Amino acid sequence: MRHSLFITVTAVSVLLLAGCGASDEYNIIDPGTNPSPSEMLDADVAEALAMAGITGVTRPQADSDELVALGEALFFDKILSGNTNISCATCHHPVAGTADGLPVSIGEGGTGLGANRAQGAGALIPRNAPHVFNGGVVGVDSMFWDSRVTRDPVTGELDTPEPDLNGLAPVLADYAAQLTSALAAQAMFPVTSHEEMRGQPLSNPIADALSNQEVWELLMERLVGTNDGMTGGIAEYRALFSAAFPAVVNFDDFNFGHAARAIAAFERTRWTAIDTPFDRYLGGSLGALSDAAKRGAILFTGKAACAQCHGGPLLSDFQHHGVAVPQVGPGKNAPGEDLGLSLESGQVADDYKFRTPQLRNVALTGPWMHDGAFTSLEATVRHHLDPLSSLANYDAGQLPAPFDATVDLDAGRNAARAAALSPLLQSPVGLSDAEFSDLMSFLHALTDPASLNQLPQIPDTVPSGLPVKD
Numbered sequence: 001m002r003h004s005l006f007i008t009v010t011a012v013s014v015l016l017l018a019g020c021g022a023s024d025e026y027n028i029i030d031p032g033t034n035p036s037p038s039e040m041l042d043a044d045v046a047e048a049l050a051m052a053g054i055t056g057v058t059r060p061q062a063d064s065d066e067l068v069a070l071g072e073a074l075f076f077d078k079i080l081s082g083n084t085n086i087s088c089a090t091c092h093h094p095v096a097g098t099a100d101g102l103p104v105s106i107g108e109g110g111t112g113l114g115a116n117r118a119q120g121a122g123a124l125i126p127r128n129a130p131h132v133f134n135g136g137v138v139g140v141d142s143m144f145w146d147s148r149v150t151r152d153p154v155t156g157e158l159d160t161p162e163p164d165l166n167g168l169a170p171v172l173a174d175y176a177a178q179l180t181s182a183l184a185a186q187a188m189f190p191v192t193s194h195e196e197m198r199g200q201p202l203s204n205p206i207a208d209a210l211s212n213q214e215v216w217e218l219l220m221e222r223l224v225g226t227n228d229g230m231t232g233g234i235a236e237y238r239a240l241f242s243a244a245f246p247a248v249v250n251f252d253d254f255n256f257g258h259a260a261r262a263i264a265a266f267e268r269t270r271w272t273a274i275d276t277p278f279d280r281y282l283g284g285s286l287g288a289l290s291d292a293a294k295r296g297a298i299l300f301t302g303k304a305a306c307a308q309c310h311g312g313p314l315l316s317d318f319q320h321h322g323v324a325v326p327q328v329g330p331g332k333n334a335p336g337e338d339l340g341l342s343l344e345s346g347q348v349a350d351d352y353k354f355r356t357p358q359l360r361n362v363a364l365t366g367p368w369m370h371d372g373a374f375t376s377l378e379a380t381v382r383h384h385l386d387p388l389s390s391l392a393n394y395d396a397g398q399l400p401a402p403f404d405a406t407v408d409l410d411a412g413r414n415a416a417r418a419a420a421l422s423p424l425l426q427s428p429v430g431l432s433d434a435e436f437s438d439l440m441s442f443l444h445a446l447t448d449p450a451s452l453n454q455l456p457q458i459p460d461t462v463p464s465g466l467p468v469k470d
């Protein structure tokens with residue numbers, strides 16, 4: 001009798017240890033006993049998350065090392081810009097949480113990296129550079145603050161600013177065939193923007209190309225040359241492209257879609273960030289979250305109502321909402337004005353709507369919002385709790401020069417921004433200081449520790465020989 005009891009107890013503790021690590025306890029509320037406060041809290045969190053459809057994220061399928069190596073080289077290489085003075089990494093840099101740390105980006109012609117980037121001859125870009133974390137996980141089918149690049153995950157159909165890539169039978173079918181994710185489709189476009197990478201008219205032949213297709217062809221000439229690689233190009237890129245796409249035997253058969261696909265493979269391999277304390281908790285390690293973060297999760301889905309829009313596995317509904325964000329930057333459709341989604345949809349009802357961002361690693365990716373209007377995560381969250389008073393009382397002093405001078409103070413346009421506020425955010429949410437701090441703890445528990453030290457991730461050199469660490 002005694003002996004068998006001993007065996008049972010041992011078996012149970014082995015199960016506990018195997019299931020969730022030595023320091024954790026399973027959330028098994030024994031019928032017949034009173035649940036402890038921590039068991040009650042975990043049960044409440046589980047219920048809250050289930051209501052909001054918040055689950056873990058599946059890691060994307062691995063890409064070949066060769067494809068990732070090509071993508072990494074391209075991402076860090078200024079050879080992709082018309083005037084060889086800016087790379088993807090300039091605005092999406094490991095040291096700045098895969099963004100640039102600026103309210104809105106500074107385009108080609110600027111100098112330096114991250115928050116130290118100086119405007120020089122560069123244009124201010126109308127919007128904030130989003131981070132690239134988790135841009136390649138399943139469920140992310142749209143890109144940009146206004147989703148102007150989308151890919152249907154079932155049919156593969158693209159909808160992008162280049163009509164020849166779009167639809168079920170695109171004109172540029174051989175390009176579109178390579179664009180196997182929204183992330184890959186996105187990578188086609190920074191090189192076509194005069195302000196971002198292409199360069200101003202008359203400054204280089206790519207800037208003066210007559211179509212996007214010509215831009216992409218000229219870039220491929222730079223990378224792999226013409227005449228099956230016999231004329232021009234860079235030998236190291238030919239080797240990288242061949243290794244990444246062994247089935248392509250003639251260099252003339254490569255198109256910029258191959259480059260974009262490789263860039264996306266690099267981005268999602270390096271920057272899938274789903275091993276956060278919150279994800280570990282979702283995976284069963286109940287000790288991975290502090291009680292404060294657990295209470296924050298309940299507020300996030302409950303009283304603070306964040307999950308109305310930041311729900312689901314990726315903490316985004318990928319829809320667009322008016323959040324009454326103050327306007328910073330040069331403006332998109334007119335000076336001091338960025339109408340957001342309506343510029344794409346043509347619907348007045350979409351004025352000032354922007355896409356709900358994912359929130360993993362959000363503590364690392366400031367400034368926040370589509371124009372970087374808020375330079376602290378706290379201020380970003382407080383804005384959501386009472387957007388209209390935040391818009392009315394916005395402090396431009398939080399922005400560094402030259403961005404502070406670009407805040408739009410026009411009363412009429414601010415009234416229109418306020419009028420476009422989502423019905424979901426109309427009633428101010430009053431949180432106590434303790435509740436606010438719990439909510440912040442939850443947001444901080446969304447940081448993947450592996451994303452904290454990104455310095456080793458910068459290559460020493462790139463195939464073009466252009467500088468990488470300016």
Ligand code: HEC
Nearest residue numbers: 087088091105106107127128129130143144145187190196
């Ligand atoms: C001059 C700065 C700059 C450069 C260079 C740049 N980007 Fe961006 N990137 C931005 C800005 C700004 C946005 C947001 C634009 C918008 O939404 O209208 C953006 C958006 C994106 C997005 C969408 C993220 C999301 O969540 O929707 C991805 C991915 C991305 N860039 C990758 C790249 C790649 C790959 C390159 C190089 C081929 C590149 N960027 C070059 C500034 C830049």
Ligand code: HEC
Nearest residue numbers: 304306309321323325354355356357368369370384422424
């Ligand atoms: C009505 C839908 C909605 C609700 C509710 C909502 N958000 Fe947002 N959130 C958005 C949208 C849309 C944006 C981007 C707005 C923009 O840039 O114009 C955003 C931006 C953010 C950002 C900035 C992310 C970045 O990468 O710049 C954070 C942080 C954030 N929300 C947290 C919260 C929290 C916390 C709550 C609850 C207190 C909340 N949100 C409630 C829709 C919503």
